[in-house]
C-alpha cells in the first residue's frame with residue numbers, strides 16, 4: 001500500500017502547552033477541554049527507511065523524533081516541535097488515527113497531559129522501560145510487532161535490540 005506523503009511540518013493543536021510532567025521531564029498538556037476525536041497532533045517531516053533512521057539515530061545530533069508510518073517507512077519530525085514533548089503512557093490520552101494523526105482517545109480536560117502509546121507509533125526495534133504510573137502500565141514498551149510474513153515461522157524481530165530471553169530483574 002503506498003504511503004501518503006507527510007506534510008513538511010508538524011501541526012499541534014493550539015490549546016496545548018509544554019510544562020513539567022509527572023511522567024518524565026517535560027510533557028505536552030491541554031490548556032482547554034478537547035472532545036474525544038479532536039485532532040491534537042498531525043505528524044509531518046520527511047520519510048526515511050529503517051536503515052536511514054538507524055543511521056540518523058546513531059549519528060551525533062538532536063534527539064530524533066520519529067514514528068513508523070508503514071512497514072520500514074518512518075517519518076522523521078523536524079526538531080523543535082511541541083510534539084517532541086508528548087510522553088508515552090500505557091493508558092494514553094491520544095491514539096493513532098491513520099499514518100499521521102494523533103487524536104484525543106477520550107474527552108480531555110484542560111490541564112490533562114497529552115500522551116501517546118509509543119507502541120502505536122514505533123517500529124519493531126523500539127524498546128523502552130516505562131514507569132508511567134497507570135495501573136495498566138506494561139513496564140516495558142516495545143514497538144508493534146510486524147505482521148508475520150506469509151509462511152514465515154515467526155520471530156519477526158530482525159532489527160533493533162533483541163529481547164533477552166530472560167532479562168535479569170535489575
Ligand SMILES: [Zn+2]
Pocket residue numbers: 089090091130131132133134136137138139
Ligand atoms: Zn507504562
